[in-house]
Amino acid sequence: MVDGRLLDELLNQAGETQEKRASAARERMKKLNEELELQLASQEMTREVLAKSCSL
């Protein structure tokens, strides 16, 4: 069981109002989404990589 009001109060003491936190969370998520999308795209096996051979 968590006292939500006290949690907010403590986070506010740290200078993090609910609005600020929500906005920062949105920013973080947006950035992460972009990063992960780029990452997923770059991890796709390309035709060139598939054609590379292992011969040693």
Place this chain on the structure above:
Amino acid sequence: MTPYLVSSFQQATFSALIRECFGYAFSDIFLKEQIKYLFGYLKECGCIYMLLEPEYIDREFLEDYSRYYVKRFGNDGYKCGRIHFFSCYIDHKSLDSLLQGSAVEEFTDGNLTIEYLQKHYLGFVVIKPLSRTFVGKTCLRLIGDSGTGDGTKKKITKCYKVNLFGVELHIESIAFQEQDKVVAACATTSIWTALHALPWRDVRLIPSCSEITINALNFAEGSNNGFPNKELTNKQIQRSLDVEGLRYHSTHLLTESRAWFQSCVTSYIDSDLPLILVGEVYSIHLPSEKEEEKSDEGCYPFKRRGGHAVTVLGYDFRDASNIIYIHDDRLGPYARVELVCLASHQAFKKVPELQKRWGLAFRCTNDGGRTWQSEYEILIPDACIVPTEKKARLPFQYAYGTAQAITQQIAADIVSLQALAVNVSDLPKGRVSFNIKLSSISKVREHVLQHKLARSVGEQILASDGRSLSYFNDESLERWREDRVRILTSPMARLQWEIDFICGDQEVFKVLLDATDIPLGNAVSGIYAKDPLHSELLFQMLRRIPNDDLNTDNTHFYGAFLNVLEQRDIDYENHLNQAYGALRAPLRLEESEISDSGKGLNKTIGHYFDPVEKKLTDIFPDIVSDPINRNLIWAIGRDGSLFVAEDLSEPKLGHPSMTGLQAARIAGEMWWTQENGMPIWHVNHASGRYSRDYVTPDKYLSNAVRKIASFFQDEIKFVAKGNSRPPNARIHSKNSVR
């Protein structure tokens, strides 16, 4: 025929025993890289004696032989040799005694026992009848321990049974063999090793190298041109895995960081899944001291040697080490290589396109691994291909994305809190991190079942002014138990990505992703709080961040995770469990309570879903007229409805006769009485059939009393009486079962 030969273990005797098999040139054997590696490996294992089985039929070589070598005019036959290694003294006399049945029970004065032999058994190498590429199936005991995983250290092993002249031995290893450059290239042996490492594959059903190559080549039956085969492309590697009925997770590693790859290796190895790593090998010319002085800014020359494939079977990331263990067919099993960044590397620091890349550095040791020389080769990976079960549709990336999204959101708030003057001894400490692995649901449930709750009722996180921020009370304990039972009993997909979240070094909670789901599905199948006090605080932080469109993404399941968190709170069944306790089946049934139709036999029953326009005293006037001898029984049903009936003792018609023998929630008795001349309904939770084992029965009773009072129009009070009994029960039987 010599049945076997025994020799002490030295590099020369090892080579000599191999020569005994087919008489190949001693120098070809002695100077062979794989033999040097195997000698060093076995020496580190403590090998002191070895035994040659000169004639051994190896199933896999037999298949390769029948596919290709049989038509070689000068072939050396289909029989192999096999050398076994021991870390104890053995000789012909003691082994003969064992085989003749005259060995003693315990090892004394050179008399071998099977147990003693097993204890000192280090594995075997099959010697194939091929003059230059004779290292066949090799299973050697691990050096050191296999580790515990979870980002620290782990090596994959499997149990191989070995029959040595009727003596059953076993060895924990993963099979290795070198490529023969005819039916197998490096990629083939890499696939072969990976198939051996898959935990569910029977080693007797692993295809031979020639079959793997044929599968990869899309071989036309009857063609004479499939062999010799010198290489496989990455596409052919994938095709070969396809033919084996496996799903593969392929990742192009061109832009991936070393840290990401470490996470990837950790997750798959912890899942007991090997990784086939393909890339380019560069040899590095290490200059002598004189050359170094003359060299251009200390840059070492390097040379591209070609494409190569190895199988990753372990890692050691303890104490900031970056070691991975590979089966490399040019060396041997569990070769130790280091993940190094190329930007600062002496050979590559002036190659712009490699500045962000990393590679596997190959080094030698001459003193059993105590010191390692400078790297002589670097493998720069292009891609990794991980064979998994068919149903593992979601690759690691989605579990990683979800874990990252959750970690990022928690970390921001926890850092703020940690900086505050909250009672530091109770707040989650340290950095938030995660471990990911692909597990079967049965394994997940095993982990959950083995987990012991370290919290006890009353523990809390306090703010500096003494106010309680998070507390673990009876209700929390009841809820945690219900969550645990739900994880253990709810139907779930067989394969789950198991993500463990950790604060500092303490596991806080676990998220399960259905690995059979689609990338755009709601893959979160469960959340389990390992530390409910800290988990609830972290969940509360996440709940307070609005769950909007940004959380719905194609690369992770953070939105689905928040929905499950929300669902835990708003779910009606969860609400009923919270308010009136989880369902309980009747502890036992009396003969008199059961009808042929399965319906309850108590004719006085009233089943209420909503408030009624009647008073309870009018529905049951006999209870009011004879309050000493008569009382009611009640129960909250599966759907939150209310059952009320008269408690009839002759014949016995208790709670199950009222609920129709079905599972119900909190239940008890109700009796009419007067206090100071005022009529009053007393309600208890004393049903031995239903309410017997709740942790917080008084909370459920108080909710039930409120419900009962709201259903009837009686203008008198309903009072919760805990476990007190009505006068009738107190008089007749102190222990009567209701």
